[in-house]
Amino acid sequence: MARRPLPRILSNGTSSLARGRDLARTAADSATDVLHPLLTIGRGLRILASAGRRKWSGTPKDKRGPALFLGAACVLVVALVPYGPLTALITLMAAAAWQGRDRTPAKSGPSDAETERLGSLYEALVPYFSIPEDPNPLFAHGGEWDKAFSGYEFDEAGRVTRLHIRYPAYFTDGEAASRARIEALLHAKSGRGREYLFDWDEEGNQLDLSVLAALPTGIAAQPFVTSPGETVLGFTDAGSVQRTLPVLEGDEPRDVPPVIWRTGPRSSEPHLLAVGQPGSGTSTLLRSIALQALQHGGDVLVVEGGGSGEYACLSGRTGVLAVECGPAGALAILEWAAQETERRLIATHRAREAGRPAPQDTRRPLWILLDQPTVLAHLAAAEGAPDPLAQLQVPLRHGRAANVTVVVAEQHDHLELLNDAVWQHTRARVVLGPAPVQQIADVLGLPPHTTPPARVPPGRGYARLGTGPVHRLQVPATPDPYDDSTHPAHRQAVLELLPGRQQAGAGAAPDRVGHVTLTKPLQAQPPAQAQAPAIDASEIPEVSADAP
Numbered sequence: 001m002a003r004r005p006l007p008r009i010l011s012n013g014t015s016s017l018a019r020g021r022d023l024a025r026t027a028a029d030s031a032t033d034v035l036h037p038l039l040t041i042g043r044g045l046r047i048l049a050s051a052g053r054r055k056w057s058g059t060p061k062d063k064r065g066p067a068l069f070l071g072a073a074c075v076l077v078v079a080l081v082p083y084g085p086l087t088a089l090i091t092l093m094a095a096a097a098w099q100g101r102d103r104t105p106a107k108s109g110p111s112d113a114e115t116e117r118l119g120s121l122y123e124a125l126v127p128y129f130s131i132p133e134d135p136n137p138l139f140a141h142g143g144e145w146d147k148a149f150s151g152y153e154f155d156e157a158g159r160v161t162r163l164h165i166r167y168p169a170y171f172t173d174g175e176a177a178s179r180a181r182i183e184a185l186l187h188a189k190s191g192r193g194r195e196y197l198f199d200w201d202e203e204g205n206q207l208d209l210s211v212l213a214a215l216p217t218g219i220a221a222q223p224f225v226t227s228p229g230e231t232v233l234g235f236t237d238a239g240s241v242q243r244t245l246p247v248l249e250g251d252e253p254r255d256v257p258p259v260i261w262r263t264g265p266r267s268s269e270p271h272l273l274a275v276g277q278p279g280s281g282t283s284t285l286l287r288s289i290a291l292q293a294l295q296h297g298g299d300v301l302v303v304e305g306g307g308s309g310e311y312a313c314l315s316g317r318t319g320v321l322a323v324e325c326g327p328a329g330a331l332a333i334l335e336w337a338a339q340e341t342e343r344r345l346i347a348t349h350r351a352r353e354a355g356r357p358a359p360q361d362t363r364r365p366l367w368i369l370l371d372q373p374t375v376l377a378h379l380a381a382a383e384g385a386p387d388p389l390a391q392l393q394v395p396l397r398h399g400r401a402a403n404v405t406v407v408v409a410e411q412h413d414h415l416e417l418l419n420d421a422v423w424q425h426t427r428a429r430v431v432l433g434p435a436p437v438q439q440i441a442d443v444l445g446l447p448p449h450t451t452p453p454a455r456v457p458p459g460r461g462y463a464r465l466g467t468g469p470v471h472r473l474q475v476p477a478t479p480d481p482y483d484d485s486t487h488p489a490h491r492q493a494v495l496e497l498l499p500g501r502q503q504a505g506a507g508a509a510p511d512r513v514g515h516v517t518l519t520k521p522l523q524a525q526p527p528a529q530a531q532a533p534a535i536d537a538s539e540i541p542e543v544s545a546d547a548p
Helices: 015-034 036-058 061-080 084-099 114-125 176-191 282-295 327-353 373-382 388-402 413-419 420-425 439-442 488-497
Strands: 149-152 160-166 196-201 206-211 228-235 245-249 253-257 258-262 272-276 301-305 320-324 366-371 402-410 429-433 460-465 472-473
Touching: 015 258, 036 084, 061 084, 084 402, 114 149, 114 160, 149 206, 149 320, 160 176, 160 366, 176 196, 176 206, 206 253, 206 388, 228 282, 253 320, 258 420, 258 460, 282 301, 282 429, 282 488, 301 327, 320 327, 327 373, 327 388, 366 388, 373 388, 373 402, 373 413, 388 402, 388 420, 402 413, 402 488
Parallel strands: 272 402, 272 429, 301 320, 301 366, 366 402
Antiparallel strands: 149 160, 160 206, 196 206, 228 258, 245 253, 429 460, 460 472
């Protein structure tokens, strides 16, 4: 029997249903605001009618007749008095509005449960914020917590969402270890599973604790409104940066604060190092960077050490020079990249000596993206071949002047295999996935001001550009479009951003994982002064990943 198709309201996903619920909720809220006076008067009339019914039920039967006569006489008098009915109606409406008003008592202080939680937090901080020599300690066992906690907020579950703490001036808030102990204690006592922001005011001896909202995970890859040389690494909190970008989250437009990485000759952080565990989103970050580089007219080289075909969607695309998964091919590609960097430097220097602008081919950005390159270095060492990472020294050291950008993505367990040139010249750092605070600090150079949660979505982490602050980061959803296990809308967004296929006869090699895939000839003809030989596209062998 043929399967009947699902109704359209079910096959379109939950977006239309959610949109309909939002519209209905908005209409109901607007109607409630407009009809609020009528609802208040109606509630007051109901209260007055109930009170009158109770009064009539409590009246003895022998007194009900005179009461009816008295009420009828009052009605007759009101009817005969000028403006009497109008005055009676206004009085009745005023009484109904007064009786129907909102009588919910305003909250004047914490509840018993909240008071107990604040007291336990105060007692837990006593050993850290008190010394025996203090004659009038702010923190003391059995002391008053309201002197130290000047502001607090709780959620529906009774957990702290914001807390303002005053601490003694002799506390060593200038030491990272002392601050880390306080942050760990407050994280444990305020409730795990959430991310807290700690804002230390060392001058005023005050600490603000607040719970951070989750970063948006539904923003897919899309054409971002950026200028050439700007790359969106992801999105962060509103108070961290002074800029917003218009994006689409699903079908709804939003303005979100981005983390912008600037590259090019005037960049102070020309290269990037991304670190994470498997499944943390480093490949997603590299795909997002590659799509943005292609959007701005750059050339992209991809070296994938994992060999999982994560970048097969880029093979054969316009602007993608090569996608390599084998050690021999990676060595050839990186050798060409080093020679191309030298050629650009020499051509630019000669043009400046002659008083001419730099050639156009030297101003076109070249992006070298390496995903888990230490795997290829290990394979090359096992085969007795040269280390491919050694060829990165020239692009890393001189890529800023030659418009060459290197992006390296590696796992935490293999960081010791990266050479010193990668660590010295990748001043922009990203850490994705769950990781201890010390591990994050080792990569970024500073610990984050928040408590890293134990479970995070893919693409969630921290970023630091040079000597700047540490930002929370959520990478745009940029999955492999050939992976059926990912969100269909996100895969479709990536497919729409991919450039067209290079036409046959333009030098394209077979689109197979493990081979060098050239979409244009790599013509790196260095001048006679350059010592390195030129490598032509026809001289680069097609080496499979499983070749001996």
